[in-house]
Amino acid sequence: xxxxxxxxxxxxxxxxxxxxxxxxxxxxxxxxxxxxxxxxxxxxxxxxxxxxxxxxxxxxxxxxxxxxxxxxxxxxxxxxxxxxxxxxxxxxxxxxxxxxxxxxxxxxxxxxxxxxxxxxxxxxxxxxxxxxxxxxxxxxxxxxxxxxxxxxxxxxxxxxxxxxxxxxxxxxxxxxxxxxxxxxxxxxxxxxxxxxxxxxxxxxxxxxxxxxxxxxxxxxxxxxxxxxxxxxxxxxxxxxxxxxxxxxxxxxxxxxxxxxxxxxxxxxxxxxxxxxxxxxxxxxxxxxxxxxxxxxxxxxxxxxxxxxxxxxxxxxxxxxxxxxxxxxxxxxxxxxxxxxxxxxxxxxxxxxxxxxxxxxxxxxxxxxxxxxxxxxxxxxxxxxxxxxxxxxxxxxxxxxxxxxxxxxxxxxxxxxxxxxxxxxxxxxx
Amino acid sequence: xxxxxxxxxxxxxxxxxxxxxxxxxxxxxxxxxxxxxxxxxxxxxxxxxxxxxxxxxxxxxxxxxxxxxxxxxxxxxxxxxxxxxxxxxxxxxxxxxxxxxxxxxxxxxxxxxxxxxxxxxxxxxxxxxxxxxxxxxxxxxxxxxxxxxxxxxxxxxxxxxxxxxxxxxxxxxxxxxxxxxxxxxxxxxxxxxxxxxxxxxxxxxxxxxxxxxxxxxxxxxxxxxxxxxxxxxxxxxxxxxxxxxxxxxxxxxxxxxxxxxxxxxxxxxxxxxxxxxxxxxxxxxxxxxxxxxxxxxxxxxxxxxxxxxxxxxxxxxxxxxxxxxxxxxxxxxxxxxxxxxxxxxxxxxxxxxxxxxxxxxxxxxxxxxxxxxxxxxxxxxxxxxxxxxxxxxxxxxxxxxxxxxxxxxxxxxxxxxxxxxxxxxxxxxxxxxxxxxxxxxxxxxxxxx
Numbered sequence: 104x105x106x107x108x109x110x111x112x113x114x115x116x117x118x119x120x121x122x123x124x125x126x127x128x129x130x131x132x133x134x135x136x137x138x139x140x141x142x143x144x145x146x147x148x149x150x151x152x153x154x155x156x157x158x159x160x161x162x163x164x165x166x167x168x169x170x171x172x173x174x175x176x177x178x179x180x181x182x183x184x185x186x187x188x189x190x191x192x193x194x195x196x197x198x199x200x201x202x203x204x205x206x207x208x209x210x211x212x213x214x215x216x217x218x219x220x221x222x223x224x225x226x227x228x229x230x231x232x233x234x235x236x237x238x239x240x241x242x243x244x245x246x247x248x249x250x251x252x253x254x255x256x257x258x259x260x261x262x263x264x265x266x267x268x269x270x271x272x273x274x275x276x277x278x279x280x281x282x283x284x285x286x287x288x289x290x291x292x293x294x295x296x297x298x299x300x301x302x303x304x305x306x307x308x309x310x311x312x313x314x315x316x317x318x319x320x321x322x323x324x325x326x327x328x329x330x331x332x333x334x335x336x337x338x339x340x341x342x343x344x345x346x347x348x349x350x351x352x353x354x355x356x357x358x359x360x361x362x363x364x365x366x367x368x369x370x371x372x373x374x375x376x377x378x379x380x381x382x383x384x385x386x387x388x389x390x391x392x393x394x395x396x397x398x399x400x401x402x403x404x405x406x407x408x409x410x411x412x413x414x415x416x417x418x419x420x421x422x423x424x425x426x427x428x429x430x431x432x433x434x435x436x437x438x439x440x441x442x443x444x445x446x447x448x449x450x451x452x453x454x455x456x457x458x459x460x461x462x463x464x465x466x467x468x469x470x471x472x473x474x475x476x477x478x479x480x481x482x483x484x485x486x487x488x489x490x491x492x493x494x495x496x497x498x499x500x501x502x503x504x505x506x507x508x509x510x511x512x513x514x515x516x517x518x519x520x521x522x523x524x525x526x527x528x529x530x531x532x
Numbered sequence: 533x534x535x536x537x538x539x540x541x542x543x544x545x546x547x548x549x550x551x552x553x554x555x556x557x558x559x560x561x562x563x564x565x566x567x568x569x570x571x572x573x574x575x576x577x578x579x580x581x582x583x584x585x586x587x588x589x590x591x592x593x594x595x596x597x598x599x600x601x602x603x604x605x606x607x608x609x610x611x612x613x614x615x616x617x618x619x620x621x622x623x624x625x626x627x628x629x630x631x632x633x634x635x636x637x638x639x640x641x642x643x644x645x646x647x648x649x650x651x652x653x654x655x656x657x658x659x660x661x662x663x664x665x666x667x668x669x670x671x672x673x674x675x676x677x678x679x680x681x682x683x684x685x686x687x688x689x690x691x692x693x694x695x696x697x698x699x700x701x702x703x704x705x706x707x708x709x710x711x712x713x714x715x716x717x718x719x720x721x722x723x724x725x726x727x728x729x730x731x732x733x734x735x736x737x738x739x740x741x742x743x744x745x746x747x748x749x750x751x752x753x754x755x756x757x758x759x760x761x762x763x764x765x766x767x768x769x770x771x772x773x774x775x776x777x778x779x780x781x782x783x784x785x786x787x788x789x790x791x792x793x794x795x796x797x798x799x800x801x802x803x804x805x806x807x808x809x810x811x812x813x814x815x816x817x818x819x820x821x822x823x824x825x826x827x828x829x830x831x832x833x834x835x836x837x838x839x840x841x842x843x844x845x846x847x848x849x850x851x852x853x854x855x856x857x858x859x860x861x862x863x864x865x866x867x868x869x870x871x872x873x874x875x876x877x878x879x880x881x882x883x884x885x886x887x888x889x890x891x892x893x894x895x896x897x898x899x900x901x902x903x904x905x906x907x908x909x910x911x912x913x914x915x916x917x918x919x920x921x922x923x924x925x926x927x928x929x930x931x932x933x934x935x936x937x938x939x940x941x942x943x944x945x946x947x948x949x950x951x952x953x954x955x956x957x958x959x960x961x962x963x964x965x966x967x968x969x970x971x972x973x974x975x976x977x978x979x980x981x
Contacts, residue, residue: 137957141765144596148587149566149957151853152580153553167624170549172570185548192625193546194632223565223583227590234594245767247956277768284767351646352684353691453771456892458903458980459921461688466901466923466980468894489892489899489925491980527979528925530899 246276285309286471325446344406375426387422431517432504562598563591611806615702619653641719645684731922733978737882754860771895786932794861801862812845864966868938
């Protein structure tokens with residue numbers, strides 16, 4: 104990461120060099136490391152330091168962008184010149200707005216200096232701990248231990264100045280029990296909050312329980328989705344709610360803004376100051392990260408607007424949501440299963456892709472721990488299934504939820520029982 | 533890299549980015565370490581190298597066996613990908629004008645609610661050096677583009693795309709694609725799709741065009757034939773492979789009409805980099821020959837796992853900041869001897885699918901569901917009407933064993949993939965999949981409703 108003082112110095116140099124009418128600068132630096140293992144052995148072990156400066160310059164309504172990952176004064180000067188050269192020949196943009204001025208940001212605890220102590224030896228040790236857990240159970244474990252330490256800084260000609268440091272440590276692993284597999288993952292900005300051995304235990308237990316799966320028929324099933332699976336569906340709603348495309352008639356929300364599209368028990372908020380989430384105090388072009396409600400009892404009340412579209416529709420521009428948190432319920436995981444007459448327990452989904460954006464119809468696979476629930480008990484493992492389902496329809500059928508839990512630091516989501524979820528086909532394992 | 537993007541009458545992105553850095557991979561104590569940095573002063577070079585060594589030592593504490601590399605002749609040479617017009621010599625203003633001009637032509641057509649045009653150019657200058665003595669300098673240039681027309685009406689939106697498919701070529705590739713000249717046709721096809729009936733449900737014959745097959749080959753053959761994946765190294769992320777090494781030479785992957793060949797010597801191919809990022813020369817080899825599974829894409833580290841004495845030269849990193857990993861080669865479907873007219877004439881109940889659409893496959897590369905960009909019904913040997921919302925499902929070997937006709941070399945096209953995601957951390961790799969139209973009998977269609 105680049106410390107605040109040095110970030111400011113680089114940005115002030117770039118601003119001083121610029122001759123353009125308006126300028127926006129984004130400076131970031133990331134140190135990222137991954138220790139990856141498969142078959143109980145490290146297969147790949149990497150660390151990269153990567154800074155980057157992006158310069159956008161405007162002459163009137165013409166703009167151009169240039170970026171570089173070299174931050175010496177000559178390279179910064181050249182990036183400014185290239186952006187200005189592009190801006191001079193660019194066509195006029197009728198939607199040009201002045202860059203943002205000073206903003207007020209929430210105090211988001213995004214950085215823990217302890218991340219600097221999580222070096223190669225400690226990462227290898229974390230991997231070894233995970234592998235030992237699996238080995239003791241006679242299993243093969245694959246996984247990754249990652250670290251990210253970085254900084255983000257923004258500055259504009261109109262006085263915006265923003266700076267945030269971030270840290271993240273994640274662990275994930277997949278245990279192989281021959282005829283079954285299990286997966287677990289976690290992430291936190293504070294290294295000591297990731298219990299690597301616990302992840303391996305959880306993945307291993309799932310893998311052992313997932314052995315000898317039977318095939319169940321495709322069709323509509325009652326499902327209990329663990330937080331990771333539910334979060335993956337929810338994420339697609341937030342990726343697809345772009346106001347510009349909505350008003351152009353190209354999204355599921357087109358012509359349906361303000362309607363209740365999900366169940367009344369579905370409320371999604373942003374809580375960027377939540378200690379177990381990894382958010383930054385600002386996002387897109389320096390817009391402040393907000394604490395707000397985006398889905399209120401099934402109605403999408405807020406969705407992504409760029410600044411021009413926001414102005415046109417008289418709503419605040421907030422950028423993409425950070426620190427997502429779905430309101431959970433009060434059921435325990437055991438009660439969720441206990442209340443399922445016959446259904447499937449899903450650990451996670453995989454390879455989700457859009458099939459029909461106008462209905463938000465998605466497809467994907469179950470993976471790494473899918474189980475049959477019969478008469479309130481998990482009775483065995485099932486072979487994986489492909490779904491074709493819309494999160495709008497699925498989240499209109501939420502019967503019960505546990506309290507929300509962190510999903511690798513990206514979102515807070517509960518486990519949930521849904522009364523109907525459509526599986527289309529099965530696969531052979 | 534230069535990126536120009538326009539939406540309707542606005543240029544939304546006019547960007548040039550420069551990136552440079554150093555990546556060092558060290559084999560010590562029988563294990564790997566890799567470190568990289570954008571900073572390139574002498575002190576940073578020493579730091580990065582020392583860090584790679586420290587990381588290798590960490591790797592060695594949890595190692596199954598010593599890494600052994602397949603032998604490779606040491607070379608000192610250069611490679612330059614083919615190009616005629618330097619894309620960076622074409623003024624940005626001209627590119628922006630082209631993109632806006634395409635959009636204007638699209639928006640002039642009725643019912644076109646949104647028009648988009650994107651153009652890109654990329655150049656990589658790389659110096660590879662190894663303590664074995666290799667010194668290889670490569671200069672690669674790549675260009676691409678796309679126009680998209682969204683027809684909007686009656687509560688629906690349908691989009692049709694035209695790709696300037698990415699390849700190692702200069703700006704002449706974009707010029708030859710003649711996006712403006714195809715705009716009216718693109719708009720018409722988007723409108724047809726908007727007003728078309730949904731595709732039928734049932735078992736139908738599918739004829740897949742070369743651009744569509746690019747993605748099909750990528751997902752159902754390219755990925756499962758990465759040897760590191762088959763050995764379980766991707767298990768925590770993208771999964772494993774049903775093509776296990778014990779099935780080499782015995783598994784009937786497809787019908788006798790199906791031969792899938794990896795060719796990293798194809799000049800325009802995106803995996804044709806002269807030498808891979810381990811210094812191994814580009815080669816051509818069989819993945820599937822007359823339906824039989826016979827080969828993998830490999831690196832120097834994994835080649836020995838299937839007793840091959842030499843790497844196939846398919847280890848690539850997506851930038852200086854990434855470690856080389858086994859990557860899909862330019863895997864293409866060998867042409868047959870049919871013509872498209874013959875395949876259509878011989879199809880009683882089917883659909884012609886053009887272009888790329890939705891795609892999803894399971895973690896062993898068996899159960900898949902694909903869509904497309906343009907769909908035309910085939911009835912009693914004739915193309916009859918446009919369709920919308922067509923998807924099909926299959927299981928990989930059953931699907932390829934249902935292939936009973938492949939068009940000839942006159943129909944063959946190389947189409948590239950720019951953003952193949954693989955690895956932890958994620959890397960975005962590139963490769964090309966050439967194919968001619970091919971027919972697949974009795975495929976399950978239309979269940980995604």
